[in-house]
Each structure stands twice: as structure tokens, then as C-alpha cells.
Amino acid sequence: MKTREENNQLLLWRSKGAAAEGIPTPDELKKTPGWPSLKRLQEGPVAIIECMEEIPCDPCENACSAGAIKIGSCITNLPVLDEDKCTGCGLCISSCPGLAIFVLSLNYSDESALLLFPFEFLPLPKVGGEVSAIDREGRTVCKGKVVKILNKRKQDYTPVVSISIPKKCALVVRGISVKKNGFSKQNNSPQAENNENKMRVLDHPILGRQGPGKMLNITVDGKKIKAREGEMIIAVLLNAGIRINRFTSKYKEPRGIFCGIGQCTDCIMTVNGIPNVRTCVTTVEGEMVIETQYGRGEWG
Numbered sequence: 001m002k003t004r005e006e007n008n009q010l011l012l013w014r015s016k017g018a019a020a021e022g023i024p025t026p027d028e029l030k031k032t033p034g035w036p037s038l039k040r041l042q043e044g045p046v047a048i049i050e051c052m053e054e055i056p057c058d059p060c061e062n063a064c065s066a067g068a069i070k071i072g073s074c075i076t077n078l079p080v081l082d083e084d085k086c087t088g089c090g091l092c093i094s095s096c097p098g099l100a101i102f103v104l105s106l107n108y109s110d111e112s113a114l115l116l117f118p119f120e121f122l123p124l125p126k127v128g129g130e131v132s133a134i135d136r137e138g139r140t141v142c143k144g145k146v147v148k149i150l151n152k153r154k155q156d157y158t159p160v161v162s163i164s165i166p167k168k169c170a171l172v173v174r175g176i177s178v179k180k181n182g183f184s185k186q187n188n189s190p191q192a193e194n195n196e197n198k199m200r201v202l203d204h205p206i207l208g209r210q211g212p213g214k215m216l217n218i219t220v221d222g223k224k225i226k227a228r229e230g231e232m233i234i235a236v237l238l239n240a241g242i243r244i245n246r247f248t249s250k251y252k253e254p255r256g257i258f259c260g261i262g263q264c265t266d267c268i269m270t271v272n273g274i275p276n277v278r279t280c281v282t283t284v285e286g287e288m289v290i291e292t293q294y295g296r297g298e299w300g
């Protein structure tokens with residue numbers, strides 16, 4: 001039977017499930033081996049690993065010096081959290097390319113919980129400031145207060161933000177709204193209104209304005225698509241509305257961009273006859289021929 005606290009949180013949780021929307025339900029998350037028990041959550045800070053895809057990825061295991069995360073010999077295993085070993089230090093948070101790790105302390109005070117989460121936008125919120133706390137679907141759930149920001153080299157330039165939030169929202173909140181906090185200024189050039197550029201980040205807050213670049217025609221599964229020389233292949237595909245890069249060997253399931261930094265291999269495709277090319281870290285060069293990869297792919 002669910003406790004009153006769990007029931008309150010379930011009322012706020014509106015997801016239809018990972019398969020339907022890409023956002024897990026409470027029951028789906030509880031079945032993952034990275035999800036701590038409610039008892040452990042109530043005892044103090046502990047990691048919550050919301051990693052549900054069997055992908056080749058394991059930096060979280062090495063990031064935890066307490067040995068609280070185990071993936072084992074098969075790199076596609078889901079990370080298993082040993083909740084008794086976890087101290088809630090938060091060092092694993094920024095190691096995850098999928099931004100799937102959080103630390104939650106349910107006993108931060110009588111009324112509030114403390115959530116630590118990765119934050120990859122600029123500018124950073126201000127310590128002490130009030131922010132809009134959002135759920136996994138980006139919907140505002142409640143107000144939060146920024147308690148601390150860790151942004152040192154050991155965070156690998158992925159800052160970790162701590163916010164205090166009402167306890168009743170603690171299992172639901174997973175970030176803060178960038179729009180309401182005055183960030184989010186991408187695709188703001190006139191070109192962005194052009195359909196050809198609808199998904200391109202033309203004015204990046206860190207990388208600056210994208211240069212004009214030479215436009216080329218590349219071929220994706222037999223169709224000609226406009227691409228800008230030098231941009232990542234995945235950027236061209238996203239802009240063209242292509243979300244599936246490959247199908248897995250065993251279960252024939254579709255996969256698309258996940259980490260975006262060359263770590264997970266979910267975005268691999270066959271490029272100019274060569275299989276297993278990571279499209280998130282490979283640039284467009286010449287009139288490439290790109291094909292969706294089935295299983296391990298075939299050499300052309």
C-alpha cells in the first residue's frame with residue numbers, strides 16, 4: 001500500500017510512460033535498479049539514477065568512489081545503486097552524459113527537500129534566488145530556492161545546482177525553468193524563421209553565431225537533404241525531422257540521439273558505406289550518403 005506522501009506525489013506525476021512519451025511513470029522508475037527505496041530517501045541524501053535504456057555507457061560507475069554504483073562486466077547493463085553505500089555526495093551527477101542522475105534529500109528540513117541536479121544552461125541562476133521548479137515534462141510544479149551551485153573542474157563543466165523545494169513535490173521536480181528565469185535565447189536570428197533552419201541553433205550562448213557555411217545536398221535513406229558543411233550530421237537530421245538513427249540488433253528497437261557527445265553510440269548510422277559512425281560527433285563533409293543502421297550495419 002502506498003503511503004500518504006507517495007500518493008500526494010503521484011497526483012502531481014502525469015506521465016503516460018517511457019514508451020508513450022519518453023517520460024517514465026513512477027512504477028517504471030521504481031523497477032529500475034538505480035532507484036532508492038522511500039525508506040532510504042527519508043534517511044538523508046541519496047542518488048536517484050533515472051537510467052532506463054540499456055546503452056553502452058558507464059562513467060557513473062567510475063565517478064562513485066564509494067562503490068555505490070555498479071554496472072558490471074557488460075557495459076549495457078543498467079546501473080545498480082547500492083543505497084546503503086551512497087552518501088549523497090553528488091559526484092556522479094555531472095559524470096552522466098544523459099543527465100539522468102539526481103541527489104535528493106527528503107529530510108532537508110521539516111517542510112522542504114533538497115534536490116541536486118545537472119544544469120547545462122547559461123547564465124546560471126543566482127544562489128538565494130527564487131526559481132520555477134519543473135517536472136520531467138518541463139511543466140512548472142512549484143517554487144524553489146537556489147541553495148548552492150557547484151561548478152568546479154571536477155564537475156567537468158556541468159554545474160550541479162541544489163534547490164530547496166516543498167517536500168510534496170520532491171519526487172516530481174527534476175530541474176528549473178530556463179525561460180522563466182530569463183535564459184533561453186536560441187534560434188533568435190531572422191534565419192530561424194526560415195523552415196530550413198527551424199531546428200538549428202544559429203546563435204549559441206557559448207559557441208556564438210553560426211557562420212554561413214557552404215550548403216550541400218546530402219542523401220539520407222535515398223532522400224536529398226540540405227546540409228551545412230562543417231555542422232554535425234545529427235544537427236542536419238534533427239533539422240529535417242529525422243529522429244531515428246538506428247535499430248538495435250537484438251530487439252530491433254529504434255534509437256536516436258541520447259548523449260550528444262560521442263559516448264553512448266545511440267546515434268550511429270552508416271555513412272558513405274561505413275557503419276557505426278557516431279553522427280553527433282561527425283561533421284558534414286561533401287555530399288555524404290547516410291543510411292539508417294540496422295543491427296551492426298553492413299559495410300558498403
Ligand code: SF4
Nearest residue numbers: 064086087089090092
Ligand atoms: S551520490 Fe556520491 S556516493 Fe552516491 S552514488 Fe553518487 S557518487 Fe556515489
Ligand code: SF4
Nearest residue numbers: 051057059060096098
Ligand atoms: S546514462 Fe548516466 S546513469 Fe546511465 S549508464 Fe550512462 S552515466 Fe550511468
Ligand code: FES
Nearest residue numbers: 258260264265280
Ligand atoms: S548521441 Fe551518444 S554517441 Fe551520439
